Amino acid sequence: MTESMEVEKDELKKRTLTAWEKVQIARDNDRAYTQDYINHIFDQFMKLHGDRLFRDDGSIVGGIASVDGQFVTVIGQQKGRNLKENEKRNFGMPYPEGYRKALRLMKQAEKFNRPIICFIDTPGAYCGMDAEERGQGEAIARNLYEMAGIKVPILSIVIGEGGSGGALALGVANEVWMLENATYSILSPEGFASILWKDSKRAGEAAECMKITAHELKELGIVEQVINEEEPITNINCQGVCDCLREKIIDFLKKYRGKTKEEIVEERYQRFRKY
């Protein structure tokens, strides 16, 4: 990080950030990614691979973790910090096989009665020819559909970019939380401005009116909790936020331990039915 950026970030701490500034923070290369949260929150983690159909998509990581003595399944989009890493991570833009891997792990979690925790951080599902050929739409749709029936509690946490359907495919949860500087949107502000105003340069203006910040989405009832960031969370300073998240996750697991499978499914249904 350069010195001027450091100064800039110090300044950002002191005042309320605009939606457009949050968009930049959510996309920042220093932002804490899924793997950082996994490392800091859970006591153990074993990564599992593959969709059993085509290949292992590196833009989604998943596996079995434990927290406070309870086993859970953890799944999330994983971005790379540099070009080399992104050859594998594809900038956190999953292919259909990534979503199919996620669904396989969720079904596995359900079978062995492990709650599911998803970390959402993607600019969107990958929009390439090969992704289309292998049914990107179908893969996302299938996740929405199957998640609706999963009989263990699901918690989704938007940690960075919540990019549209590609994010929602890990987001049909009993509760959805958002980091204070994360965003969750129907498409990028640039895309929004170019479609509705034929001018992608008005992205900043679009970000302000799209209601994509954590506090706005809490008001709209799209998320249950906003996780406070003292300063924009990075892979270096994430311990504090992760400690707080760990406590909240333990509470979440406790709260759902007393519920029947039917209640868990029905409450999730009603959560999304209200929109």
Next chain:
Amino acid sequence: MLFRTQGRKSKKIIENYHRQQLTEGLFQKCEACNQIVYTEDVIEKKHVCPNCGHYFRVTPMERLGMVLDSGSFEEWDKDLKTKNPLDFPEYEKKIARMQQNTGLSEAVVTGKGKIGGIETAIGVMSANFMMGSMGMIVGEKITRMVERATQKGLPVILFCCSGGARMQEGMMSLMQMAKTSQALKHHSDTGQLYISVLTDPTTGGVTASFAMLGDLILAEPKALIGFAGPRVIEQTIHQKLPEGFQSAEFLLEHGMIDKIVSRKKMRKVLYFLLQSSGYHANGKGEEKNG
């Protein structure tokens, strides 16, 4: 005879004549082959160009007329009022203008009807209403239709057609993908049949939700079907897409849909699929013997 006259002046007369006829609706111009064709022929051919076979876009009512037993349609939830969750400027006005232009209240018509006497819930999306984009009302109408079908033990047939999300409704539009998909899951869990029929164009959030969730997925010939639109893909990969990429035929070849069905045969195919899935003229599983 009328069109064989030669000379510049008579050409002009003919052009004027065509224009007049076009506006009166006796003739229409095919956007694919540019031929002037008799509207009556077009309707008789189920809105397919008699010259080149191009599929014209049809209104929901025309669609229902082509597949349902005549007079059997009962519309549901016609008058849900569009909301403006982002307070997006001019959105209400735009909706009002769309309603006036199309005679529709939103981008989907839902209800129930009969095919060969078999009762079914049915929905038809309209490309003419804000490109069939999915906002809260589209999602709500489809969800209510599916939930009612679950209660009544009816199958669901949904003719999809959409440019994607309703941008003006922001995240509330995205949530409709989850809402409709979970309603279909519950419908399926009670053993009911869902047939989605993909028509030109089916893209974005609709493809990534109910369009691809049919027990049976049918498509009209040459329909454009995809998650990302062709232009977005070209921008992503920095190259031009090959001819026919994301066509119904392409999806069939890649194993994404069950069948391509011509308009002419659609009603028969739907009837066969309903019947073979255990639905009868008196409802599911109540077949009378003899």
